[in-house]
Amino acid sequence: MARRVLALIAIGGLLVSCTSSGPSAGPVSATVKEWQITLSSANLKAGSLTFNIKNDGDKEHEFVVRKTDKKADALPTNADGTVVEDSPELSEVGDPSEVAEIKSGSSDRSLTLTLQPGHYVIFCNLHVEDLVHYQKGMHIDFTVT
Numbered sequence: 001m002a003r004r005v006l007a008l009i010a011i012g013g014l015l016v017s018c019t020s021s022g023p024s025a026g027p028v029s030a031t032v033k034e035w036q037i038t039l040s041s042a043n044l045k046a047g048s049l050t051f052n053i054k055n056d057g058d059k060e061h062e063f064v065v066r067k068t069d070k071k072a073d074a075l076p077t078n079a080d081g082t083v084v085e086d087s088p089e090l091s092e093v094g095d096p097s098e099v100a101e102i103k104s105g106s107s108d109r110s111l112t113l114t115l116q117p118g119h120y121v122i123f124c125n126l127h128v129e130d131l132v133h134y135q136k137g138m139h140i141d142f143t144v145t
């Protein structure tokens with residue numbers, strides 16, 4: 001009997017999570033590693049949002065957030081392939097608008113931003129030992145509505 005009740009509660013929880021639609025109000029779980037950045041949701045709700053960042057990789061990474069109309073894979077770049085972080089086409093969205101030096105294995109870094117509706121990108125802009133992390137694929141788009 002108790003087991004059946006628990007099963008019904010579990011099913012009810014699944015139905016609720018499936019039927020709730022629209023943007024996520026956060027917090028957002030973000031993972032950085034070689035060579036990608038992933039988010040628990042890429043459709044976020046405007047307002048104050050916290051990104052809890054985990055480095056699942058073997059290398060140090062960073063987490064740079066900018067508001068821009070450009071797609072994450074088509075940002076303005078320097079001659080070495082890194083992103084032009086202070087390009088007029090990219091807007092900072094907080095002070096700071098990024099988290100640097102995220103050590104391998106760490107999960108205690110976070111970034112809270114107040115976000116307006118629009119299109120945003122996150123990228124890692126490290127260039128270490130001939131590896132340009134942005135060019136290796138460390139970028140992602142997200143939208144705020």
Ligand SMILES: [Cu+2]
Nearest residue numbers: 061062124133
């Ligand atoms: Cu990186």
